[in-house]
Amino acid sequence: MSARAFRIERGGLAGACLALAALAALAAAPAFAGSANLGLLSQIFAYIALASLWNLLAGFSGLVSVGQQAYVGLGGYSLFALTMFGGLHPLVAALLSGVLAVILSFPVAALLFRLRGAYFAIGSWVMAEVFRLIAAQIKPLGGGSGASLPTIIVTGMASSRQAREFMIYWSSLALVALVLGLTIWLLRSRWGLALRAIHFNETAADSCGIEITRVKFVVYAVAAFGTALAGALIFLQKLRISPDAAFNVNDWTAFVIFMTVIGGIGRIEGPVIGAIIFFALRETLSDLGPLYLLMLGAVAIVAMLKAPKGVWGYLVDKTGFEFAPLERRIVYSLNEGNNPAAPDSKGDRP
């Protein structure tokens, strides 16, 4: 019995072209954008990266972590330690921070994966607090009051202030491109097939041969790498670190959850849209003080009631358009019957 001639359609070409165009435009931004705008864009990039990674955990793998600040702080602290005591270039130190986070993520995951659902969420938060308390004990990095990055390291990066700003901007842009690219690649790969299967039905995924725990370990490690890298770049921009700032659950997890949920959890585009909405609200409303936080809460409540799939989920339901579709669609060739024994070779490897 031979199959009808077919091919597998993935789509996403239009989205990829748009993304490349946006990347090119953003890469050229230092030529025309001011210093304040570049700083803001760098922050947005870091947050898009954090939210995309949180989405990978919570939206695709069922790992609702409330403790990703552990890796943001770890990234920041390793950057400071590796540059101040290791004498490394900050960008090299940032990459090494990511590697360090991956190594640490395995014992952490081995502990946390014993917990499920809400217990996992609370456990991850407790773990982040443990990280914070340990950081506060590191006397050479200022203990509980923190430390500033010495001038010699800052000027060692690049002599002029503008060159440093450009360098941080481009690093943040590279980070977001790396994280989004990695996420899309992962989710469209064989691993992504397993992740989506786990997401939709763990019982069935198990009985279809998927080693669920192994897949979750890999995803957790990938998220730890990206989150620590983002943390390193965030604190390279801030130039000052303290345990309370580095392991802050509000800044690095609550806002990140807000962005992901508003934008559309479980969708690649969601965190990007959500981060843009968050910063748009922050830039226009933050002068209002406490009222601003109340309004953020109101937006979250309205979104959950009216568009539980988030802004992007709502739009996809209306328009059917996705930047990076994950689904594989079967398209039967029109000349079927003429040549049924030789299906399109694209069909062999999804």
Added chain:
Amino acid sequence: MRHDRGMTPLLQLSGVCKRFGAVVVADRIDLAVPCGQALGVIGPNGAGKTTLFGMIAGAVTPDAGRISFDDADITGLSPARRCRLGMARSFQIPQPFAGMTVFENLLVAAEFGRANRSAAPARECVMILERCGLAALANRHAGSLTLMQRKRLELARALASQPRLLLLDEVAGGLTEEECHSLVALVRDIHAGGVTIIWIEHIVHALIAAVDRLLVLHGGAVIADGDPKSVIGSPRVQEIYMGIPADA
């Protein structure tokens, strides 16, 4: 029927016990299923049929006893490991990957459910979809299927992992007579291809048309086992399963 490996059983259960609180659902079950056999399992509701499947497939841990597959002890293995060893099940209550397409549902089993990776998993999935009458639904989300279509998807997905042992849990329930006939033909075809089958079913006439051995469970124990026609005809089974008094 094929019995390539002589009398070596593909699946063997020895003294398997399971209780939920005070309810005994498996009472020292001994069962040997030779390679190439099609075994039917019947029994009243609560007899322990689905739990038996759960223990064979690895979703339920037995309290005591030993389960071996292909001469290897698999009692402590996960469902995922057992699947890759060559065992696939359909769930009584369908468990599709609701947000994925029907084709992707099969692809998951084809990509992860085998000991060795296939060279052309997509093509094999397309062939299985055609064989199971799901080709027209390939790009539909599994969550949008009707119950009958979901049951067919359960069978198709189980086939996509190319099992040596196929466990079918009430795939015929609710089918029309015509659909039932085509399902029986499909199961016979799969069996003729050398796959060992264990099939739990309430639709006895469908079962008898497809199996060459019938087992009756009652209160967690095997009360009859053998040739389908004589098992159904035995007074004990008539009494317990059909509700006909033995002295009638």
